Amino acid sequence: MKVSGGKAVVDVMVKEGVKKAFCVPGESYLGVMDALYQHPQIELISTRHEGGASFMAEGYAKASGEVGVCMATRGVGATNLAIGIHTAAQDSTPLVALIGQVERPFKEKEAFQEVDLAGFFSHLCKWTVEIDRVERIPELLHRAFHIARSGRPGPVLVALPHDMLEDEAVMAEYAPYISSRPRAHREDAERVVEEIQKAKRPVLIAGGGVIHAKAQPLLVQFAEKMSLPVVTAFRRFDAFPNTHACYAGWLGFGTPRGLLDEIKEADVVVALGTRFSQVGTQDYTLLSEQTKLIHIDICPDIFGKVYAPSLAIEADAKSFLELAVEAAGSQSIHTGKERTEELHRKYTEFSETKSDYTEEFTDMDGFMHDIVAQLPKNTIITNDAGNFFGWLSRYYRFEQENTYVGPTSGAMGYGLPAAIGAKLAHPDRPVVSFSGDGGFMMTMQEIETAVRYKVPVIAIVVNNNIYGTIRAHQEIHFPDRMIGTDLTNPDFAEMARLFGAHGERVERNAEFVPALQRAIASGLPALIEVVTNPEIISVSQDKTKVQGRLVSSK
The missing domain is CATH 3.40.50.970 (Thiamin diphosphate (ThDP)-binding fold, Pyr/PP domains)
Structure with a gap:
């Protein structure tokens, strides 16, 4: 059976488990909105500004752990959407932006509200694509959702020409991608445990990768076993319970000088699921040249971008911590317990x-x-x-x-x-x-x-x-x-x-x-x-x- 491009888009959204979509209505993607009318299981949230729509989708994605979806019309609506797309990029939030686009025969004629969307957003997104043939919607849109949620998550933009959404075709059947995250190796986890045991002043920095992997309970176990002070990266406060005896504080604006000095003087820093942002590193001054950095992240592209690691481990935070807890054994390590407790006492007093x-x-x-x-x-x-x-x-x-x-x-x-x-x-x-x-x-x-x-x-x-x-x-x-x-x-x-x-x-x-x-x-x-x-x-x-x-x- 032939279906329209608009219906094909919504069919993919249903298969991908989308429950909410945030938008300002626009004439250039009316075909998608009409198809949503037939799928009440997806709630369409119509907002008052595209910036609000993209922020809602990004906040929804963070809170739910699912891919956020926002929609806007071409040109003026899309550029208003950009602030939330940029936020999703810097925050590693899975987001798919569906943007109506100029009719294909009118392109490159400075048509009404025309913007080269794929080019305009290419440096803000993990991937951008314009679908110019209706029969390719299932293929490319399923890929968009996969790219948004895989590896280091982030935003993907899909441009949908107005006339293409009205075309009809027999659609090939695709399903959401089943993909696994990169897993740590046992010898890597054992080496990290060994380095922490040998260290005199180790610190672990926990970032968004811990939150994304839902690995906070495992991190608590690991920190307790190693008597390891944990610092949360910029605006990743809930990566580790702040009242726990191993919590030393957070990085960002207003971080106490004493904690920054403690990290700078650390002989081993374990960075788990964090990219070392400008704010969190105090303008890239956080680590000293003498610090041995162990960097563990799901995305190898960030290794060496700010600090060169002595050991780089491409792995999901949860898989690494599962092996690390096992490698730490049944006995807790109390070598640095007094220092860890003192750091937490200072944080408690400060807060x-x-x-x-x-x-x-x-x-x-x-x-x-x-x-x-x-x-x-x-x-x-x-x-x-x-x-x-x-x-x-x-x-x-x-x-x-x-x-x-x-x-x-x-x-x-x-x-x-x-x-x-x-x-x-x-x-x-x-x-x-x-x-x-x-x-x-x-x-x-x-x-x-x-x-x-x-x-x-x-x-x-x-x-x-x-x-x-x-x-x-x-x-x-x-x-x-x-x-x-x-x-x-x-x-x-x-x-x-x-x-x-x-x-x-x-x-x-x-x-x-x-x-x-x-x-x-x-x-x-x-x-x-x-x-x-x-x-x-x-x-x-x-x-x-x-x-x-x-x-x-x-």
């Missing part, structure tokens, strides 16, 4: 919340104290980029796996749409997004999406009427020459209510907990605006130097 409260503004230290006390441990946290994140990364302890969904790309506008995606993946769990006022305004229209689809996320907006991160850089590099970073904002709580959500405005610490409890009880998508002191824009700032701002009730 202890402070019950600082003020009457004039909401003190962020006290705010985090209440957040930690109020949110259940299985809450999924998402966030935007911004200086407010310094308080979250320092004080929030991620104790369970799959509780953090954040952008290593540093994308603004990510928090709310990613929270919607995460909540759709886990409707039974609390999901809370954190944004600054600058980032939140970039995708705030997705509140309406949450209301329309009844997705009860809680969006916390930390409002100081400033692009805070850039202001902080200005104060360091160009003091007393502030330009372009002052903002004015609406009443965010009232705006949320106008959209049909629950809205709260918090101007002092005492108001926050009741507001949070009301937001949870409402059962609606909710927004809590937290008004903070614009003179305190960094978690490391000395608050005592800000005159007339603090009324502490410690």
Whole structure:
């Protein structure tokens, strides 16, 4: 039986197990949307901006472990989608973007909204392809899903010419690829265990590969057996339980100098499932030339990209840890136990919340104290980029796996749409997004999406009427020459209510907990605006130097 290109696309999506697809509707892929009408098992989430759609798909993929799917029209819609595709690339998130394209006879004539999509996105994606023959849809689209989820996961873009989607053909039958991840060899695991045993100051850095492989429990076993301090890579907080005695802290903005020195002075560093990002390595200064690096990753392309390893092991994190736990034997190694416990004690002291409260503004230290006390441990946290994140990364302890969904790309506008995606993946769990006022305004229209689809996320907006991160850089590099970073904002709580959500405005610490409890009880998508002191824009700032701002009730 002949089927249309649009139906063939959706048939592949069904076979690949797609449950959610995020889009802004577009005329150039109407054939796909029409075919989705016949497949109610795939829920189509129509968003208010393509950037929101791509962030939702990326957040959904992170939270669910499945391939995220987003769709947009050609040219203008596709370029709006780019921010989420870039996030998926830097975060190693499996994503398939389906983009409507100019009709084949009109190509290269500067047709309406024409962009060479495969070329434009080629450096942002693992693979890009334009399907110009309808009968090739099953073949190429199944390949797209395989590439997105295999190896180091990432985004794949598939361009679908409008007229091709209306063509009909008898389709060959294809099934989703069955593929295995590269497995470690026993001798490699034994060698790593031997190197750690000989080391005087070993450290393990756990990255997204641990999360992707669902290997956190095995990593806990291995760390315990080896008395090995574990540090989580940039924005990979939940790769290891933060309250565990082997946890030494995290890499990224605001990492304590003492922990960075400890890693720099390490004689052996085991990097497990991490690519050594610029932020995590403090501009590529993390390791010393004397450090012996053991790099274990599913993707051999990253070996030597930043640091040359003395031992490079191409392997899935879970398969490596299974062999490593076995190689470590039944006896725990206590040689470095005191050092590991001391590193964890320092992290615990650094991350202890402070019950600082003020009457004039909401003190962020006290705010985090209440957040930690109020949110259940299985809450999924998402966030935007911004200086407010310094308080979250320092004080929030991620104790369970799959509780953090954040952008290593540093994308603004990510928090709310990613929270919607995460909540759709886990409707039974609390999901809370954190944004600054600058980032939140970039995708705030997705509140309406949450209301329309009844997705009860809680969006916390930390409002100081400033692009805070850039202001902080200005104060360091160009003091007393502030330009372009002052903002004015609406009443965010009232705006949320106008959209049909629950809205709260918090101007002092005492108001926050009741507001949070009301937001949870409402059962609606909710927004809590937290008004903070614009003179305190960094978690490391000395608050005592800000005159007339603090009324502490410690």
